Amino acid sequence: MGFLGGHCGQCDFCRRGDFVNCTDQPQPGTTVDGGYAEIVYARASGLVRVPEAFDALTAAPLLCAGVTVFNALRVAQAPVNSLVAVQGIGGLGHLGVQYAKKMGYRVAALARGTEKARLASTLGADHYIDSAAEDPAAALTALGGATAIIATAANGASMAGLVAGLQPRGKMIVVGASPEPVPVHTPDLIFGGRSIIGSLTGSAIDNEDNLAFSLTHQIAPMIEPLPFHEAPRAYDRMMSGRARFRVVLDFTLAQ
Numbered sequence: 001m002g003f004l005g006g007h008c009g010q011c012d013f014c015r016r017g018d019f020v021n022c023t024d025q026p027q028p029g030t031t032v033d034g035g036y037a038e039i040v041y042a043r044a045s046g047l048v049r050v051p052e053a054f055d056a057l058t059a060a061p062l063l064c065a066g067v068t069v070f071n072a073l074r075v076a077q078a079p080v081n082s083l084v085a086v087q088g089i090g091g092l093g094h095l096g097v098q099y100a101k102k103m104g105y106r107v108a109a110l111a112r113g114t115e116k117a118r119l120a121s122t123l124g125a126d127h128y129i130d131s132a133a134e135d136p137a138a139a140l141t142a143l144g145g146a147t148a149i150i151a152t153a154a155n156g157a158s159m160a161g162l163v164a165g166l167q168p169r170g171k172m173i174v175v176g177a178s179p180e181p182v183p184v185h186t187p188d189l190i191f192g193g194r195s196i197i198g199s200l201t202g203s204a205i206d207n208e209d210n211l212a213f214s215l216t217h218q219i220a221p222m223i224e225p226l227p228f229h230e231a232p233r234a235y236d237r238m239m240s241g242r243a244r245f246r247v248v249l250d251f252t253l254a255q
């Protein structure tokens, strides 16, 4: 099961096939119990078939962070071999770079500082843009402009500064939840017909597509496993931003 606990099949959105936007969908660990637990009651519509070949620790982050960037890239519908930018190299972004590369794009990774440049290259990025040292929109434009930007770092101002780096008709797909608004320079939207779109995780069948793609292309999250009884410490570590990049609770680790 991913972030969404299964759609109802009866609301207007479900009846139109838009399961992510079901108005009666539990979120285990948030709106219902079962997020950090050995046992969870689940709706059948929320269950994801995990291929036998998958290691559970690898599959777990792909079911939320993974499908989020996988679907964001599908929403973007960028032409193959065009330039796609991934803003932020964290839990979502380090997967986004891998997916974008394996989907056949030229990939620009954007982060602040030089610390993540080597990692971005290892993950498959063709270009690294240090947004603390240069104007990232100008840097993208110098590369020909991005057809899509997957915005993962939860910083509205940082997202806003990228819109001018999109090609005409380019799309910025927002998946990082920022507490601040995104103050956009409106002519950048009007001239060139650029757009900013949100994307929320994916349905169970989206996740099966995602896992199959990840298995074929050997996409894997970087994880820090911790035993189940250390769940509070695992949560704190994740919230601190120091985890590289996802903490996974491992029920098989010794008590």
Ligand SMILES: [Zn+2]
Binding pocket: 007, 008, 009, 010, 011, 012, 013, 014, 015, 021, 022, 023, 024
């Ligand atoms: Zn529904």
